[in-house]
Amino acid sequence: MIRFSEHSLRRAEERGITLEQIKLVVQEPSEVIDVKFGRKAAFKQFREEYVVVIYEERNNEIVVVTTLKVDRERLIRYGFVGV
Secondary structure, three states: EEOOOHHHHHHHHHHOHHHHHHHHHHHHEEEEEEHHHHOOEEEEEOEEEEEEEEEEOOOOOEEEEEEEEEOOOHHHOOOOOOO
């Protein structure tokens, strides 16, 4: 199950990212890496944009913390290598 924090919903709306895109990133990521605080970051490309989702795995559910759109250079800076 995927749950969304209030923060993630605000950021998605501000950045023009749909809930469907977020779900696709989590369910069918191009790559997943470990990030701070035991969280994970996943990305997927949509046309010429990359969408990154930061999430936590808690009690058999995924809690989306935040989401953002980035370019290829920023993906590499975050630590993704399969770009």
